[in-house]
Amino acid sequence: MNPSAPQPPETPKARPRSPSAPANGLVLTALVLIGLYLCFQLALPFLPAISWALALAVVLGPLQRKLESKWKRRNRVTFISLAVIAVIVVVPAIFVTNRLIMEISKGAELIQTHATAGTLTRPLGNYPHLAPLDRWIARQIDLPETVGRLATWLTNIATSFVRGSVMHLTGLLLTFYLLFYFLRDRHLALDSLRSLAPLSPAEMDRVFSRVTATIHATVYGTLVVATIQGTLGGLMFWILGLPAPLLWGLIMGLLAVIPVLGAFVIWIPAAIWLASQGMWGKALLLTAWGGIVVAGIDNLIYPILVGNRLHQHTLLTFISLVGGLIFFGSSGIILGPLSVTLTLLLLEIWHDRKLAHR
Numbered sequence: 001m002n003p004s005a006p007q008p009p010e011t012p013k014a015r016p017r018s019p020s021a022p023a024n025g026l027v028l029t030a031l032v033l034i035g036l037y038l039c040f041q042l043a044l045p046f047l048p049a050i051s052w053a054l055a056l057a058v059v060l061g062p063l064q065r066k067l068e069s070k071w072k073r074r075n076r077v078t079f080i081s082l083a084v085i086a087v088i089v090v091v092p093a094i095f096v097t098n099r100l101i102m103e104i105s106k107g108a109e110l111i112q113t114h115a116t117a118g119t120l121t122r123p124l125g126n127y128p129h130l131a132p133l134d135r136w137i138a139r140q141i142d143l144p145e146t147v148g149r150l151a152t153w154l155t156n157i158a159t160s161f162v163r164g165s166v167m168h169l170t171g172l173l174l175t176f177y178l179l180f181y182f183l184r185d186r187h188l189a190l191d192s193l194r195s196l197a198p199l200s201p202a203e204m205d206r207v208f209s210r211v212t213a214t215i216h217a218t219v220y221g222t223l224v225v226a227t228i229q230g231t232l233g234g235l236m237f238w239i240l241g242l243p244a245p246l247l248w249g250l251i252m253g254l255l256a257v258i259p260v261l262g263a264f265v266i267w268i269p270a271a272i273w274l275a276s277q278g279m280w281g282k283a284l285l286l287t288a289w290g291g292i293v294v295a296g297i298d299n300l301i302y303p304i305l306v307g308n309r310l311h312q313h314t315l316l317t318f319i320s321l322v323g324g325l326i327f328f329g330s331s332g333i334i335l336g337p338l339s340v341t342l343t344l345l346l347l348e349i350w351h352d353r354k355l356a357h358r
Contacts (some may be wrong), residue, residue, distance in 0.1 A: 034111065049174040051331035055086060056175070057182035058215040064183050077186045082176055156247060203349050207342070214341040218334060222321070225302050226256035227296050233263045236289045240282045242270060256298070257333065263294050316340055 043050060061079050067077040182189070194204050234249015242248070248270070252263035266292035274283035317337070326335015 046178075048176065048329065049171055049178055049330040049333070051328075051334045052176050053178035053182050055215050055219055055334045056186070057178050057186065058087060058212055060183060061178075061186070061212075064186075074122050074184050078180055079182055082180060085178075085179075190199065199349065207345060210341055210345050211338065214337050215334065216261055221302050222257055222333065225298055226253045229253060229256040229263050229296050229300065232294050233267055233290065236267075236286060237270070238295075240274070240276075240286060252294075258318075258325075262298070264290060267294070316344075 009111055062079050063084065064077065068074065071077050190208065194201065197207075199207065228252020230251075231251045233252040234245045237245035237248050248266055249289075252266045255261045255265050256263050267286055271283045271286045271290070274280075274286060310345055320336040320340040321333065324332025324334075324339070326332070328335045
């Protein structure tokens with residue numbers, strides 16, 4: 001062999017892997033999990049504001065994009081979006097809250113007056129076939145005391161509204177503060193999630209699409225339909241001269257949010273009470289309005305607004321809403337369906353990856 005001939009370059013030897021590498025990976029994973037847990041605990045007091053700000057950011061996304069196509073200053077565009085949602089939501093909410101406090105006080109006083117005068121079940125005695133029911137109610141229930149407790153409960157609700165007004169205002173301001181950054185910096189936030197999540201770009205697109213669809217379905221399908229049902233129910237209460245129409249309309253709207261339950265929980269007893277008072281025409285009108293108009297709104301508008309966006313069985317929808325309300329409070333309307341939707345989607349991605357590796 002010619003010693004002067006050029007020698008081929010030596011193949012670099014692979015560096016031996018440090019035996020502590022797996023241990024370091026486990027330590028890093030543990031530290032990340034601890035950090036995520038601590039961050040969750042720090043964010044927990046702000047969870048209602050964060051969830052509602054997220055929902056509003058998704059709902060206002062199309063408006064924000066349209067405004068950004070006309071004006072390049074993102075701060076100005078974001079302030080316009082906040083002004084729009086303030087006019088649509090905040091101003092009516094303040095008016096309704098003030099009226100609601102007045103309705104609760106008036107309703108409590110009226111109920112107490114009827115209970116003291118004994119006029120709640122007196123008309124039952126005018127109907128011979130209902131007289132046994134009147135006597136059974138008198139034996140089984142101390143009606144004045146029961147109604148008095150109901151009136152006291154309503155009064156306490158009005159008082160808690162007043163006492164909690166500062167807290168509600170603080171939460172509202174915090175929601176708008178977060179919403180400003182969710183709207184203005186949404187591209188930065190989404191890009192950060194894409195880079196940090198252990199999912200492919202296509203899988204992240206599925207996640208974002210499913211989250212957006214779930215929030216739209218929850219806000220438009222659940223909250224909007226419930227608001228319409230509560231408004232229609234309260235309107236008929238006002239037309240028929242029933243006490244506290246705004247209060248009962250609000251309660252009907254809240255019950256309409258929960259699957260299986262609904263506005264009928266309120267208007268059916270009201271119709272029975274009207275019939276017991278001899279006002280059969282009003283009772284039939286309320287029954288027809290509640291059974292056809294109020295209940296029909298759910299079957300008519302909900303499929304239009306939601307369609308197949310929620311991607312959940314009715315049973316899962318019930319569990320996600322009711323369980324979310326129990327676990328998260330008011331923000332559970334958003335977080336409950338989101339938790340179930342994301343879990344199901346991650347299971348789908350895991351299943352797809354498992355099939356791909358076979």
